[in-house]
Amino acid sequence: MENILEVHQLSKHFGKKQALNNVDFTVGKGRIVGLIGPNGAGKTTIMKAILGLFSYEKGQIKIDNHPVSEASHQALAKVGALIEYPAIYPYLTGLDHLKLNATGDATTERIDQLVKQMKMESYINRKAKNYSLGMKQKLGIALALINQPELVILDEPMNGLDPQATKDLRDVIMSQAAAGTSFLISSHILSELEKLVSEVVIIDHGEVIKQATIANLNHQENDFIMLKTSDDAAARTSLAQVGITTAEAPGLVFNQTPSATLALVIKTLVKADIDIYDVVHQGEDLEASLLSILHNEKKEA
Amino acid sequence: MTIFAVLSKAKPEWFSAKGQTTGAFNGTLFLAFFLIGVASTIVASEFQHGTIKALLYRKYYRGEIFASKVITLFLFSIVNYVLIFLYTLILKFVLFSNVALDAKVGKTTVLGQLGLDLVGSFIGIWLILALVLLIANLFKTGSAAITIGILSYFAASILQIAQSFAIEKWNWLKWNPLNMLNVGAQISDSTFKSVTKLSTPLLTTGSLVYTVIFLLIGYYIFKKRNV
Ligand SMILES: Nc1ncnc2c1ncn2[C@@H]1O[C@H](COP(=O)(O)OP(=O)(O)O)[C@@H](O)[C@H]1O
Numbered sequence: 001m002e003n004i005l006e007v008h009q010l011s012k013h014f015g016k017k018q019a020l021n022n023v024d025f026t027v028g029k030g031r032i033v034g035l036i037g038p039n040g041a042g043k044t045t046i047m048k049a050i051l052g053l054f055s056y057e058k059g060q061i062k063i064d065n066h067p068v069s070e071a072s073h074q075a076l077a078k079v080g081a082l083i084e085y086p087a088i089y090p091y092l093t094g095l096d097h098l099k100l101n102a103t104g105d106a107t108t109e110r111i112d113q114l115v116k117q118m119k120m121e122s123y124i125n126r127k128a129k130n131y132s133l134g135m136k137q138k139l140g141i142a143l144a145l146i147n148q149p150e151l152v153i154l155d156e157p158m159n160g161l162d163p164q165a166t167k168d169l170r171d172v173i174m175s176q177a178a179a180g181t182s183f184l185i186s187s188h189i190l191s192e193l194e195k196l197v198s199e200v201v202i203i204d205h206g207e208v209i210k211q212a213t214i215a216n217l218n219h220q221e222n223d224f225i226m227l228k229t230s231d232d233a234a235a236r237t238s239l240a241q242v243g244i245t246t247a248e249a250p251g252l253v254f255n256q257t258p259s260a261t262l263a264l265v266i267k268t269l270v271k272a273d274i275d276i277y278d279v280v281h282q283g284e285d286l287e288a289s290l291l292s293i294l295h296n297e298k299k300e301a
Numbered sequence: 302m303t304i305f306a307v308l309s310k311a312k313p314e315w316f317s318a319k320g321q322t323t324g325a326f327n328g329t330l331f332l333a334f335f336l337i338g339v340a341s342t343i344v345a346s347e348f349q350h351g352t353i354k355a356l357l358y359r360k361y362y363r364g365e366i367f368a369s370k371v372i373t374l375f376l377f378s379i380v381n382y383v384l385i386f387l388y389t390l391i392l393k394f395v396l397f398s399n400v401a402l403d404a405k406v407g408k409t410t411v412l413g414q415l416g417l418d419l420v421g422s423f424i425g426i427w428l429i430l431a432l433v434l435l436i437a438n439l440f441k442t443g444s445a446a447i448t449i450g451i452l453s454y455f456a457a458s459i460l461q462i463a464q465s466f467a468i469e470k471w472n473w474l475k476w477n478p479l480n481m482l483n484v485g486a487q488i489s490d491s492t493f494k495s496v497t498k499l500s501t502p503l504l505t506t507g508s509l510v511y512t513v514i515f516l517l518i519g520y521y522i523f524k525k526r527n528v
């Protein structure tokens with residue numbers, strides 16, 4: 001499969017702090033890839049490097065096989081983006097922004113269509129300084145899409161959107177992707193990307209932990225169970241004594257395996273005189289998969 | 302400008318009509334403040350609203366964006382100077398029929414002196430604008446750039462005495478950028494040479510060179526900036 005974006009061995013420091021460490025991943029043409037990791041993991045930094053906004057010490061970035069860096073921007077003609085927060089001039093209307101940014105043929109038709117598709121008609125003629133957070137966010141996304149780029153980079157695009165707006169955005173992304181546009185979308189909330197992406201790149205502390213398709217992720221043994229107990233700390237210690245590790249998540253989370261069963265956990269806790277208030281099966285969703293991957297990473301380290 | 306024109310009509314003992322006409326009714330003073338504000342705003346507001354990112358991640362090179370800012374400002378300042386020139390003439394014709402454009406002022410005429418004043422002010426203000434662009438790029442905020450711009454507008458006259466002592470003592474100090482800020486004054490009044498110790502062509506060249514240097518430093522900062 002051809003790749004629209006290739007990031008190879010990308011490293012970057014801020015002073016002494018290593019923000020990115022040998023980051024490697026690809027985005028295939030027509031794919032929607034999620035860039036997922038906790039706050040501060042380096043998602044925005046990766047995106048800024050791809051867009052030539054940050055310099056980097058080591059590595060290679062290629063868009064459609066053309067190298068991109070701070071000093072070489074030609075390939076970015078194919079890219080639309082929304083990074084951190086939307087780039088908006090307060091005294092222009094939403095429509096002004098779109099007109100200002102639209103290039104090429106039939107701009108008026110494209111603007112009309114996008115405004116309708118994103119349900120922005122009611123406020124597109126108002127000055128942007130009066131927009132709500134969600135309206136600004138939508139305008140920012142519309143600006144990223146307006147020139148029909150081959151690759152769209154969205155940094156936490158669901159921020160500030162209500163459920164209806166989130167769904168509208170998802171529909172827009174889906175329909176653009178069906179038409180052949182590739183997406184790289186970051187988020188620290190997995191569930192909001194789960195319905196959207198076909199692949200995820202999981203990153204933490206500036207390193208790629210895994211790139212996998214959603215289907216592959218869900219095939220792992222990730223039967224996660226969360227307990228609420230009268231004394232989580234004591235419970236952790238007792239479980240450790242019988243060889244069951246718990247993830248560092250809120251509450252008490254463990255990965256059920258043939259040797260570490262729920263039955264064993266309950267017996268251990270009852271013996272230690274710890275009350276169990278609640279047992280939640282987290283199932284095989286993306287959230288659990290991520291937890292399992294981060295969990296395994298800790299075990300290996 | 303209109304206020305100064307009306308004042309010198311009503312109170313000729315305060316402001317001389319001839320002096321006001323050759324000095325474009327103080328229009329260049331207000332234009333200077335205005336241009337300093339514009340220069341810092343067109344750079345700083347892009348950082349403030351985060352719109353600079355949207356400009357930079359496109360196919361354009363950073364140099365193109367920086368150049369577009371400078372060219373816009375340059376054209377804008379020329380238009381404004383032309384407007385001031387025309388408006389001065391209008392005010393003169395409406396209010397001061399007694400001032401003849403070809404009346405002698407020193408070695409030149411009223412019109413000639415007005416021209417020298419505007420050209421001098423233009424060269425002087427660009428030295429300051431280049432500095433303002435540099436500062437706005439450095440600090441990403443407009444207020445620092447505006448403050449420094451306005452201070453440097455007055456710096457030459459405030460520090461004139463101290464500076465002329467220093468130049469008497471260390472002759473090479475006449476090449477310092479602060480001395481170049483006198484370029485406007487010297488172009489309009491060549492006796493300023495005794496203060497700056499530089500001939501008008503040298504002073505003009507010097508301030509143009511500093512303007513270019515400031516612009517280049519500003520560009521360098523802009524280019525290296527992580528946004
Ligand atoms: N301009 C900067 N200067 C210094 N450190 C930075 C800068 N931008 C980001 N960082 C640091 O790099 C790390 C990754 O940040 P970021 O990419 O914004 O994370 P994310 O977007 O995943 O939340 C963080 O530790 C952050 O503090």
Ligand SMILES: [Mg+2]
Nearest residue numbers: 043044045155
């Ligand atoms: Mg971020």
